[in-house]
C-alpha cells in the first residue's frame with residue numbers, strides 16, 4: 001500500500017509522519033505521578049534514563065552523613081521502579097547511579113565495590129548525575145568537599161569505562177519551587193552556570209575521563225557554545241522545569257544553530273516544582289517548525305542518547 005502523501009501532480013510531497021519516538025536521557029522518574037509518566041509515553045517516549053542526583057532529598061535526610069545502606073536502598077528502589085514502570089507504561093527504563101555531589105558517607109568503600117557490581121546490571125548505564133552547584137552546598141559540605149566527593153565517583157566511572165552525567169546549576173525561581181532557592185553565604189552572584197560547569201568538567205579531566213564519556217547537562221546557549229568549542233563532550237539541553245525558562249522553541253533553535261552532532265535534549269523533569277511532562281515532544285514539534293529534517297531530529301532525540309549511554313534498545 002502506498003502511504004505517501006500525494007500532491008495534485010501525484011508525486012509525494014510531504015511525509016506527515018506522526019509522533020517521532022524519543023529517548024529522554026535525563027528524567028527523575030521516582031517522584032513523578034501517574035499522569036506525567038503516562039503523558040511521556042503518549043508523547044512518544046521509547047526509553048528513559050533516570051539518574052540519582054540527591055539522596056538527601058529522596059530519603060529526607062537533611063544533615064549528617066549517610067550509611068552505605070541508605071544509598072543502596074535508593075539504588076535498589078530505582079531499579080525496582082524501573083521494572084514496574086516498563087510493565088505499566090511501555091517504555092524502557094535505565095538508571096544512572098551516584099551517591100550525590102554533597103553526600104558524606106560513613107563506609108564509602110562499600111559503595112565503590114557496590115557501584116562496580118551495579119554497573120554490570122543491564123539497566124545501570126552511567127554514573128551520575130554529579131556536579132558542583134552553589135544552590136546545593138549544605139551547611140556540612142563545602143565546595144572543596146563536594147569536589148572531592150564528585151572526583152571519587154568519577155574515578156570509579158573512569159576505572160569501569162562508563163559514561164558520566166555532569167550536572168550544571170541553574171537560576172532557581174522561588175515562584176515555582178516548593179522550598180524556594182537557598183544560596184549559602186559566600187556563594188557567587190548569578191550567573192555562575194558556565195564557570196561552575198567548567199570547574200566540574202575540570203574534575204572529570206583530572207581523573208582522566210575521555211571527553212566522549214561525558215555529557216555536560218542542563219546547558220544554556222553560553223554553555224553549549226563553550227562545550228562545543230572547548231571539549232569533545234556531549235552537551236544536553238534540559239527544559240521541562242518551568243523555572244529554567246527554556247521554551248521548546250528555544251531548544252529547537254539551539255539545535256538548529258549548533259547542529260545535531262553532540263547535542264541531546266532532555267526533560268530533567270521532577271515533581272517538586274512546576275514542570276511540563278510533554279516538554280520534550282513539544283520540542284520535537286518545534287524542531288520540525290524550524291525546518292529540521294526528520295533524520296536530524298531523530299539523531300538528537302534518539303540516536304545520540306542511544307550511542308552515548310550504549311543502550312541496548
Ligand SMILES: [Zn+2]
Pocket residue numbers: 026028051053129268
Ligand atoms: Zn537532574
